[in-house]
Amino acid sequence: MASSSSSPPGRTYNDAIDALNTLQTPHSVIAARRAANVRPDAHSLTEMRSYLSRIGYSPSDLDRLHIIHVAGTKGKGSTCAFVDSILARHTHPRPLRVGLFTSPHLIAVRERIRISSRPISEELFARYFFQVWDRLGDDGTKPIYARYLTLMSWHVFLAEGVDVAVYETGIGGEYDATNVVERPAVAGISTLGIDHVYVLGKTVEEIAWHKGGIMKAGRPAFSVEQGAAAEEVLRRRAEEKGVELRVLGVDRRLEGVGVRPDAVFQKRNATLAVALAETALAELVPGFRLENEGPFPKEFVEGLEQVVWRGRCEVKEEDEVTWYVDGAHTVDSLKMASRWFTGECAERAGPKVLIFNQQGRSEAIDFLDGLCNTVKKADPAGRGFRHVIFCTNVTYAETGYKRDFVNHQYDPKDIEKMTAQHAFAEKWAKLDPDANIMVIHSIEEAITTARGLSKDVEPGQKVQALITGSLHLVGGALGILEKADAL
Template sequence: MNYQATMEFIGRANKFGSILGLDNIRELLNRLGNPQDRLKIVHIAGTNGKGSTLAFLASVFKEQGYEAGRYVSPASFCYEEKFRINDEIITKEDLCFYMEKIKKTAEEMVRDGKEHPTVFEMETALSFLYFLDKKVDAVLLETGLGGRLDATNVIKHPICTVIASIGYDHTQYLGSTIQEIAGEKAGILKKGCPAVSYDNTSEAREVIEKAAEEKNVPLIFADTSRVTILSENLEGSVFSYVCADGTEYRNMEIGMLGEHQIFNAAAALETIQILKKSYIFRQDSIRKGFKKARWDGRLQRISAVPAAFCDGAHNPDGAQKLLQFLQKNFTNKKIIYIMGVLSDKDYPQMLEIMSSMSDEIYTVTPEGDRALPSGVLAEAARPFYRKVTEGGSLGECYQQVKKECGQDDVIVVFGTLSFLKELRG
C-alpha cells in the first residue's frame, strides 16, 4: 500500500469503533509472532499526566544514549507521530510497510471467523513490530483507555508499570467513582513487576495498594511531601526531591509548566530508580533530560504578547490543574478563554471549574466526528460566564481575540489536544 491507500484503510477501519477487551489483540499479535514478548516495556496508565511522565523518561533515555520507542495517542500534528523513537517519528514508508502486514493479518482473521481488529489494536500491534525491528532499548507504552481491558495490556512482562494522576474521564467505560476508575487503571499491574504511582487521592491510593498487594507488586508512591519547590514561573520550575530509596535529586530544572508537572517529574524520578536495575543513567543525563523534556500541547506558551497558552485539559482533573496554574501566575490579569471539547467529555463541570478565573469565553468546534458543536458549549457556558461568544473556527477566533485584547491580557486555549494542530495551521 502507498500512503494514501494506508490512510484510507485506517479510515475504513474506524467503523469497528473502540472495543475494550484483549481477545482480539491477542489473536492479532499471536499471528504476527508476538513481538511484544521480546521488548523491554515501561507501561503507564492514568487519567492525566501519562504523556508528560513518559516525556521525562524519553528525554533521559535519549540523553544517556539509548533509543526509546514511544507509542502515544492522540496525535497533535500528523498520524505518524503516534510512533516515535527518541524525537524521530515513523517514516511514511515504514508506516505503510507495517500497516500492510497488519492489514493482511486482519483479513486472515476475518476469513477465519474472527472479529476485525480496531484501529487502536492495529496501531498497538504496529508499534510492537516497528520497535522490535528497530531494536530499541526500551518501549514507553501509554494506555489508550483505562488499563485492565486496554489493548496495550496484552503485554505480560513489563519491566516497570506506572500509574499517573487519576480523575474522572471516560466514566461510561471505566466507572462513575474514583475507586472504580482506579481499579481499571490498576489493571496494568503485573505479578512481581515493580510499579510507581503518582501521589493520587486516598480513594485511588487504597485501590492501587490493594491491587498491588494481591499481585505481589513492589509499589512506590511518588510522595509530594518529599518535594521541595524552589521556584515556579512562566519559564519552568526548579525543585528538589528525595526518592523512596533515599536518593536525593537537588535543584532539578524542568521546562514544562505547572506545579502538576513537578509531581509528574517526581513519579518519573521514582521510575528511573527502578529502571537503574536494567539501564545505566548518569546524574547529568537525568538532569539534562528533565530540563530538555517537552510535551506539545500541555500548558504550552504560544504567544508572549499578549500572553497565550494552549493546554490539552479535556476533563475536570485537567481543568483543575490548569486553574491552579492560572491562579498562581495571573491573579490580577484579565483572562480570556477559548474552549472546544469532544462531546463525550464532562464539559459542564470543566466550565464551572474554570469560571473562577474568567468571566469571558469563546466557544469553538474542534475537528473530528466526536466534536461538541460550539453552540451547545456556549449554552452550557452561559450560567457561569458574563460574556459568551461563539467563535467559529479556532484559527479565526484566536486571531480575533489577539487583535481585540490588551497587551497585558492572557488568552487560554483549552479543551482538546487537536487544537495544537489548528493553531499552527
C-alpha cells in the same frame, strides 16, 4: 520526510491513514453499544493476543522491548515523555534505542509511534502499516483504530531493534489494548481522577481498579501519591497480584532541577518518571545504580529539564496575541491549566480569551465551572474571561478536517449543529453573564476571531488567549498556528 513517490502506488502514508480511518468505530455503533451497556472486558485482550499471533508474534516476544507501562488519569503522557527524555540521554555503555507509544496524536498519526524521541517518518509508517495489514489477511477481521496502532507499534519497535519502549495506556489499564504485555520492566500509575466514566466507572475506586490492571506479578510497580480511596484500591490490587507497589512522595532530588511548569503536579510526574527510568536502567544496563541521596546525574537533569512534550503548558507569542496552549480534558486538569494560565499572564495586560471544546462526552459540561471560577478568583477585580469561544474540532473553515484528524466516533449531526458548543455557551452564560460568548464552527475560524479581538486592546496590551479542553482541539490549533504537518 520521504516523498510519497518513494512508496508503491496505493501504499503511501496518506493511503495508510485513509485505510486506518476505516477502522474507526462509527458513532452509530458506539451509541448502540452504550444502549446495550456493552463495555470492554477480558475478551478485548483475548482478541489482541489473537491479532498479535496473526502478525507473527507472541506476548513473550514483547519482553524483548523491556516495556515501561504507564497508566493514570492525569500526567501519564507527561510522565512517559520524561522517561523517554531521560533514557534517550543515557549513553553508557552505548546509546539506548528508545521507543515511545502515546495517544492521541496532536497533528499527525505517526506522532503516536516515536523512536529516539521523533515520530517515525511517513515512509516507515506506511511500510509497517501495510506489513501489519497484509499479515492480518483479507478475512475482514482487523482490530479497531487504537488497537491497530498498538499492534503496529509492537511490530515497528521489534523490527527496528528498540532496546526499551515506553507505553502509555489508551483508556484504563485492565482491558486496554496495551495490556497484552505480560512482563513489563516496570509499571507506573500517575494521578487518578474521574475520566471516561462510561468505560471505567463513576467513582475513583472503580477507575483505580482499572488503572491498577497494568501491574504484573513479580514485576516492580510505582504510583504517585493518590487520594486515600484510590490508593487503597491500588494497594489491594497489588497484593492480589503479588506486586510490591511503592507509593512515591515528591523526590527531594528534584530540588534545584528546572521542571516545567514549576508546580507540584509536574514534580509528581517527574518523580514517577525518575523511578521508572531508574528501574528500567537497572534491568538494561549491567551495574547501573542511582543513589537515593545526592544530585541526579547529568542525563537525568537534562532529561527532565529539556523534555519536549507538545500541547502541555505551552506559550506561543505573536505580535498581538499570546497563546497559552494546554490539552487538559478533565475537571481537575482544567483547574490546573487555568491556574497555570492565570499565573503566566498575571503580569501581562490585556483581555483574557478562552477557546474551548470537548466533543462527545456528556460530563464535559461540568468542566466549565472550575475553569471559569479559577480565572475569576485569580483576578483582583474578580473578572474572568472577557471573550469565550466554543468551537468544534473541525480543523479548517473551507476544507474541514485534516486527514489525520478525521473522527467517525462523534455524531456528525451534532457537530454540524454544534450541539455541544451551544450547551457550553448556555452554561457559561449562567456562570459569567458579563462574558462575550461566541459559538464558532472550526478551529481556524476561532483562532482568526481571537486574533481579531486585538484591534480593540489598549496600547501596550495583548490578547491573552487560552486554548484548552481537548488534545484534538490543541493539536489542530498548533498545526494552524505553526503551519506544521507534524510535531
